[in-house]
Amino acid sequence: MIVRIARFGIHILPFLVVLLLVVELLVTNELAGFGKKVSVTDRAIDTMKEENQLLQEKVASFSSLLTIEEKSHSLGLISSPTVVTIGRQDVAFHLQP
Amino acid sequence: MARIWAVFTFIGALYCLLVIRLFYWQVIRSSSLRLEAASQYYLTFTLPAARGSILASDGKPLVMNQSAFLAYAEPRNITNIPSFASSVSSLLGLDSKEIVSWLSVPGRVWVPLSRKVEAARVNQLKDLKLKGLGFEREPKRMYPESSMAAHLVGFVGSDENGKDRGYFGLEGYYGRELGGKDGMLQLEKDVRGSPILVGETRRIESQDGRSLVLWLDRTVQRSVERRLLDGVGKYGAKEGSVVVMDPKTGGILAMASVPSYDPGKFGEFPKDVYKNSVVAGVYEPGSTFKVLVMAMGIDRGVVAPTTMAEESGPTRIGEHFIRTWDDKYRGLISMTDVLVYSSNVGMVFVQNKLGKDGMLAVLHRFGFGELTGIDLQEEASASVREDRDWKEIDLATASFGQGIGVTPIQMIRAVSAIANNGQLVEPQVVKEFRDESGIVVPNKTNKPRQIIVPATAKVMTEMMIAAVDRGDAKWAKPKGYRIAGKTGTAQIPVAGHYDTTKTIASFVGFAPADDPKFIILVTLREPTSSPWGSETAAPLFFAIAKDLFTYYGIAPQ
Numbered sequence: 001m002i003v004r005i006a007r008f009g010i011h012i013l014p015f016l017v018v019l020l021l022v023v024e025l026l027v028t029n030e031l032a033g034f035g036k037k038v039s040v041t042d043r044a045i046d047t048m049k050e051e052n053q054l055l056q057e058k059v060a061s062f063s064s065l066l067t068i069e070e071k072s073h074s075l076g077l078i079s080s081p082t083v084v085t086i087g088r089q090d091v092a093f094h095l096q097p
Numbered sequence: 098m099a100r101i102w103a104v105f106t107f108i109g110a111l112y113c114l115l116v117i118r119l120f121y122w123q124v125i126r127s128s129s130l131r132l133e134a135a136s137q138y139y140l141t142f143t144l145p146a147a148r149g150s151i152l153a154s155d156g157k158p159l160v161m162n163q164s165a166f167l168a169y170a171e172p173r174n175i176t177n178i179p180s181f182a183s184s185v186s187s188l189l190g191l192d193s194k195e196i197v198s199w200l201s202v203p204g205r206v207w208v209p210l211s212r213k214v215e216a217a218r219v220n221q222l223k224d225l226k227l228k229g230l231g232f233e234r235e236p237k238r239m240y241p242e243s244s245m246a247a248h249l250v251g252f253v254g255s256d257e258n259g260k261d262r263g264y265f266g267l268e269g270y271y272g273r274e275l276g277g278k279d280g281m282l283q284l285e286k287d288v289r290g291s292p293i294l295v296g297e298t299r300r301i302e303s304q305d306g307r308s309l310v311l312w313l314d315r316t317v318q319r320s321v322e323r324r325l326l327d328g329v330g331k332y333g334a335k336e337g338s339v340v341v342m343d344p345k346t347g348g349i350l351a352m353a354s355v356p357s358y359d360p361g362k363f364g365e366f367p368k369d370v371y372k373n374s375v376v377a378g379v380y381e382p383g384s385t386f387k388v389l390v391m392a393m394g395i396d397r398g399v400v401a402p403t404t405m406a407e408e409s410g411p412t413r414i415g416e417h418f419i420r421t422w423d424d425k426y427r428g429l430i431s432m433t434d435v436l437v438y439s440s441n442v443g444m445v446f447v448q449n450k451l452g453k454d455g456m457l458a459v460l461h462r463f464g465f466g467e468l469t470g471i472d473l474q475e476e477a478s479a480s481v482r483e484d485r486d487w488k489e490i491d492l493a494t495a496s497f498g499q500g501i502g503v504t505p506i507q508m509i510r511a512v513s514a515i516a517n518n519g520q521l522v523e524p525q526v527v528k529e530f531r532d533e534s535g536i537v538v539p540n541k542t543n544k545p546r547q548i549i550v551p552a553t554a555k556v557m558t559e560m561m562i563a564a565v566d567r568g569d570a571k572w573a574k575p576k577g578y579r580i581a582g583k584t585g586t587a588q589i590p591v592a593g594h595y596d597t598t599k600t601i602a603s604f605v606g607f608a609p610a611d612d613p614k615f616i617i618l619v620t621l622r623e624p625t626s627s628p629w630g631s632e633t634a635a636p637l638f639f640a641i642a643k644d645l646f647t648y649y650g651i652a653p654q
Contacts (some may be wrong), residue, residue: 053164054216059239060158065319083643085653089579 102254134491140286146277147235147533149306151250151267153315154528158241160250160268160360164216165237171209172200176231181227185210188222213237233282244359246318249311249352249526251474252360265371267309267526270476274360275305305533312348312528315339321351325619328637332392333625334602338505339641340375344513344607345618347522347543349471354378372475377477378622379502383587383630384422384439385605386498388446388561389511391436393459396446396553399450402433402560406446414493419445422586436583437565441497448496457484460501463511464521471506471524472540479503489608499595500585509605509618514562516581516607516616519554520545562610568605570635575643577653581613582606582638584630589623599623602630604638608646609654615645 069074122130128613139211151160168189168580175181189211195461214222219232238253251266263272280303304577321339329337341351354374358366361584394400408430411418419441427438435443448456460466466481480500482491494500503511506524514521546602549557561581565574585603588595602624607616617638624633645651 050164053162056161057163057239060239061160063157064241064243065315066243080647083575083647085575085577085643085646087653092196 102108105292113384116308116524118397129595136380137287138233142282142284142304143306144280144282144301145236145238146279146303147305148238148253148261148277149275149308149531151275152308152310152531153313153318154311155315156310159313159315159316159384161241163237163238165213165390166216166220166232166507167212167235168210168214168217168219168232169231170196171202171229171231172205172629174206175200176228176608181229182229184225185222185230185564188218189214195244198270201364238356238361240359240361242315242319244357244361244594245315245322246313246352247357247360248354248371248375249313249473250360252363252371262282265474266373267311267473271527272311275306275309278304280304286435289402307538308531310537311526312343312346312350313352313526314350316648318351318352318353320648321529321641322353324637324641324644325353325355327619328633328640331626332602332621332633332637334623334633336374336622338375338620339377339635339637340505340509340615341615341641342509342513344522344613345401346446346515347510347513347524348434348528349526350523350615352526373473375467375505376473376476376607377504379477379504380601380603380622381501381587381590382498382503382508382604383585383601384498385508385512385583385585385603385618385630386501386503387436387439387444387496388463388515388583388605389558390444390459390496391432391457392450392515392549392553393455393462394432394447395556396452396549397458397548400432400447402431402556404432405429406432406440408440410440410442410447410491412442412445414445414490417490419493419497423472425573431558433563436560437519437567439497439568439584442549444496448492453487455490456495457487459599460495462521465501465503465511469504469506469510469524472526476506478507498585505618508603509616512605512618513607513616514548515546515554515557516613518551518556519549521548533539558610561606563593565606569629569631573636573639575639575646575653578608578642578651579610580606580639580642580644581610582635584635586628586630596630600628602628602632602634603613604630604634606638606642609651614649614651617641 100542105335150158150162166423168185170181171460172178178197178200179193182193182200186192186193186196191211196210201203214232222230249266251268253261253263253268256262261276263269263275264606268275281299281301283299285297305365320339325337325339328334336355337355339351341347352373356370358370363371377394391400395402404430408421408426409428410426411420421438421440421442426436428441429441430443432443432447434446436438460481463579466478468476468478481501510521512523522543525543526541527540529540532538543551558581561583562579565571565580565582566583574580583605585601585605587601588597589601589605590600599605601620601622603618603620605616605618607613619634619641621634621637628634
């Protein structure tokens with residue numbers, strides 16, 4: 001019985017080797033493909049980061065006081081005129097005895 | 098037999114040599130060989146850390162990073178160098194002949210053309226589709242508010258190795274915090290030098306620099322810069338500076354100096370404008386110093402606001418005569434009037450009451466002769482003479498702010514103690530630090546020092562209010578507000594003598610006097626419209642104060 005099993009094993013061994021070689025080839029191929037996916041993802045991340053950076057630059061430029069002032073002037077707004085303040089002595093009720 | 102021994106000895110000697118050689122390679126040279134081997138099968142990249150931003154108190158950036166590139170050429174891949182040079186020269190702002198000379202040097206395989214080229218310009222260059230032209234990413238500083246607070250933020254230049262480095266202001270002081278820490282990526286490479294994806298990889302992530310959140314208010318800063326520029330022009334001053342501080346926290350709300358520069362184009366300006374005169378410029382404070390001497394006199398109980406001094410003529414100190422600024426003498430005057438009329442004779446009276454120890458206490462307690470500790474790189478302190486070197490005339494002139502050097506930041510800090518119930522704070526520019534993950538760490542806690550009792554501070558505040566309401570600058574004061582302040586006009590020492598035509602006009606004050614929201618110090622160097630602080634620095638102070646009352650919504654008291 002043992003001899004028969006051993007013989008079967010010897011016969012099947014070449015097929016097993018070929019099968020394992022194919023599996024290794026497939027796994028390696030998959031791994032190589034996975035590396036490509038990683039690099040594509042990395043490039044996508046870089047692009048997004050770049051876009052994010054450009055958007056941050058635009059937000060900063062548009063929200064700067066210089067830009068806001070320019071925009072407000074173009075919309076016809078002007079700086080507030082001289083502010084006049086009054087003291088207590090100028091208030092009407094304060095003048096009453 | 099002898100032959101056998103000879104051969105045996107020869108072989109033995111060879112064996113020993115072999116062992117020695119192996120010992121040399123495997124033990125003595127092992128570490129260097131390991132490094133050489135590693136350099137052959139490892140590729141190493143630096144992962145640069147992004148520099149932190151500098152943000153105003155509302156979180157809006159004053160300084161941030163911008164996408165930029167290093168443009169370089171590879172002469173081996175360029176077929177026609179003159180044509181290449183003429184194509185890129187205009188976009189890079191370079192001379193085409195210069196580019197040709199760089200690219201024509203034999204043996205050069207990589208030539209840097211221009212640093213910090215902006216993304217839009219790079220896209221234009223890429224559209225030319227020139228062979229041998231390449232780009233490498235490198236960060237660049239961007240200033241959304243243009244040159245706002247230039248002296249405060251400093252600028253980023255290159256060090257001796259061509260790496261970014263901060264100079265002056267916050268960029269210089271917080272170089273390590275802003276710069277972060279570069280990372281590293283190590284990959285195994287194949288025989289052709291390409292990275293092996295499944296090979297050994299070692300990665301040390303970079304740590305981006307921390308961002309600085311300032312006490313500075315953009316609106317206040319903008320208003321101050323505009324008013325200062327107008328004031329310097331209107332009064333014909335050579336230079337000017339304004340600093341606005343919260344007297345309770347020591348937070349710097351605004352700081353400006355003229356002449357200024359654009360930190361994005363710092364190379365186009367003379368180097369002497371880089372230093373911030375508020376922290377590095379020494380001047381004689383003149384009459385603004387009187388409030389500090391008077392405060393010490395009241396604190397020590399040697400004078401009170403109602404104490405009377407004789408002002409019947411000039412005071413004689415040895416060979417010298419101390420006169421009033423207008424050479425008018427009012428007879429008996431109170432200490433309050435000494436400040437109202439800015440009497441030098443009255444201040445010599447206070448100094449005599451204080452004595453030498455009392456006058457030296459003014460310098461030591463109010464922090465003169467030492468750094469204030471403000472977080473700006475170029476802070477300097479004028480040296481104050483040794484205690485034993487003070488002569489009678491030195492003490493007398495110091496009582497009205499002549500013959501003593503201070504920086505504007507030392508002066509505003511000292512006067513802020515009066516506004517802050519007698520507590521001396523450390524001025525601070527940075528409020529908190531923010532790292533890349535958003536974690537906020539507050540700046541070090543300010544530990545105020547009680548230098549005069551609160552009652553003295555209150556009395557001094559009332560005396561300074563009187564100096565504003567009844568002094569020479571009362572015409573410029575906005576009605577209804579309680580503002581404590583003092584004018585100053587100091588002559589400028591030139592070659593050991595005072596130039597009578599050149600002055601430094603200044604005004605220091607805080608408001609609302611009963612619960613101060615801000616303290617402002619204005620200095621104008623050599624104003625030509627008038628030499629007096631009451632006619633130049635004071636109206637500039639009140640113009641800024643009016644802006645701040647409106648901005649903060651402070652109603653007249």
